[in-house]
Every structure is written in structure tokens, then in C-alpha cells.
Amino acid sequence: MSCKKGSTRRTRPQKYQNSTSYRNNLHDNSKKTKKINSTEVAEVCKRCQEIIEWKIKYKKYKPLSQAKTCTKCHNKAVKDAYHTICIPCASNMEVCCKCGKKEEIVQHKAPTETERLRVMAELEREIEGLSERKRRAYHRYMDKLNGKKKKRKQQVQEENDGEGDETEAINSKNDSKEISIEEYFKNAREKIEMLKAAMEENDFLDDFDDLGIEDEEDFEDTDSEYRD
Template sequence: MSCSRGNIIRKRPQKHQNKTAFKNDLHDTSKKTKVLNNLEVNGVCERCKEIIEWKIKYKKYKTLSAPRKCVGCELKKVKYAYHVLCTDCGKEKKICAKCCTSFDVIKKSDEENEDNNVNKYQSILKNLPERKRRTLLRYIKKQEDGQEISSTAIEALLSEIDKINLDDDLNDESSEDNLCGSD
């Protein structure tokens, strides 16, 4: 059994697998579902936005029947489910209306994630063979002309590294070697 004590390796695939993706409006054509599908989530951080969008996508979102009391101003102005602050207090204090974290902290964590991605790509470049690494670096220089390259562009380059024409790069290397040999 997969739930028996000490059994950490499962030997079979999961029993019930979905053949089609879930659609929240497949059998339900009510006005409520249409309104929820068109609902725009604003005033929350990215993580909370993803959580609320997931709830809407999989029909787990429960709307408020009456406005709730705001934690900030203590008036009944919260009109969106899962929010603890009204939109006015959230904008005024510059914090997420759901989890009450400041947007500055969220931006710093995003910058840290970007730094981690750069470190990850540097480690990938270190692990590449010398020929492919130099080819990739030359290709990046040709594409960007000294500008910073984003992590998504590096991912695309790494996935397409075999498509880069190595014959042109070999000609470039031989001309560089000739220049170095003449000094």
C-alpha cells in the first residue's frame, strides 16, 4: 500500500487520471459563473492573486453575500471574498488586501528570485562544455549588444543551443586564433 508506514516509493501510477481538463462553465451556464469568469482580481499580491484565480478556475470561489468588516477602517466595505481590507485601505497603506503584506516586501522577494535565476544560469553555463558555452556567449552578445538579457531569453537560448549554427562560430574562432597567433 502507498500509505503504509515507511513506504516512500510508489510502484504504480495514480488510480484515477483525468482525460480532459476541468472547465468550470462546462455544465453550469448560470450568471454567477459568468460573472466569476469575468472577475478581475485587483489590490492583492501575485501569490494571493494566483490563489484566488485558482479558486475561480476550479469552482472553489465562494462569493460574499453581504459586505464584511474591514480590518483597517472597521467599516463594512469589503466587497470581495477572501479579502480582509477594503480597496481604499489597501491602496492607502500599500499592502495586499488579502494577506496584508506590503508590496515592497513582495518586490524584494521577486528581485531575490531573479538573482537566484541568474545564479542558476551561471551554474548551467559553468556545466556546459567549453565549445557550447563560448558559442552561447557569442550568440548572446550578437543578440543583445551589451544589454542585460532576461532569464526567459537565456532559457530559450539554452533550449535551442543545438540549433545554433556551429560552422559559423568555428569560422569566427579560427579567425580569432589567427589574430592571437600573429601577436
């Protein structure tokens, strides 16, 4: 700081500067440090996220040894350090889990494997109540959402082997945009609700159309087989 009376602003840069950035695992490769570095900072606002990430980076982060009491529901449901509100209460109130303010949540916590399997099983049970055509429409929509493409015919592939390699690579990059699991489940539920609302009494005819019988010639062929 300056020696001038009343001045609190320093004009010179910092005298001693590090040549390399700080690494919290330079001399500590324990399981605890690896677990802390892999901690997912989610369900908080941007400011709280930066605070927690700073604590992790400079080895100031202290994980919880047991669940903490939520300040809203008063249940021991807080499992993340420095959080004051559990995730269900924060999602219902649309507030940050750390500061409790109504700020934009930067990142949502990804569901665990058991939660993902449970939601997938619920979606499969809901799909079973749809007609055959609606189920096919649902699967086509989800395949398109995942970026999957229909396989091209061999003739088209052979013709475009030499010329279309670069264009296919560009298209594959554009189509490989991954979406989060939360967005996947949200879109799946919205599609199922839309298909349920669109179901009518003539779904039997729609299922009949899915059998692939398009022309009257198909009926004539089947009749001739029975006559023979």
C-alpha cells in the same frame, strides 16, 4: 503510496488521470457562473491571486452578498470575496488585500467608468489654468503616450504606397502598445505638475508665438491690408 514501512513518498504516477481539463461552465451557464468567471482578481499578491483563481476555476468561489468590514478602518468597505482589507487602506499601507502582507501587488483594479470620467474632468480643470503653449505641449505629450502619429502628407503616402506597406505595418504594431489607465493618469498628472512648475511670467509671449507669426513679413502684410 508505497507499502514500505516508514515511506511516505510515492514514485508511481497518478493512476487515474483525466483526458480533458475541468470546466466549471460545462453544465452550468447561469448568470452567476458567468459573473464569477469574469471576476477581476486584483489588489492581491501572487500567491493570493493563485488561490482565488483556483477557487474560481474549480467552482469553489463564493462571492459576497454584501460588503464586509475592513480589519484596518473597521468600515464596511470590502466588496471582494476573501479580502480582509479594503482597497484604500491596502494602497496606503502597501499590503495585500487578502493576506495583509507587504508583498508585490500583481494587478491593480481598473477604475470604473464613473471614476474614469471624474478623473478626466479633474485633469481638464487643471489644464485650463495653463497657458496656450503649455496646453498644446500637454496634448502633444498625451497623444505620443497613446501612440498616435501625425498624419503624413499625401505626396509621401503616394510615393510609399507600394514599398512602405510592410514597414508601416511593423511600425504600427510597435506603436500600438497600450498602457493601463492608472499609468495614463499618473503620467498625465506628472506632466501637468511639470508644466505648472515651468510656467514663468513671460507666458504671454509664448501665447503670442503660438499665433503662427514667425517673420516680420507677416506684420508688413497686415499693415498693408489696413492701409488699403
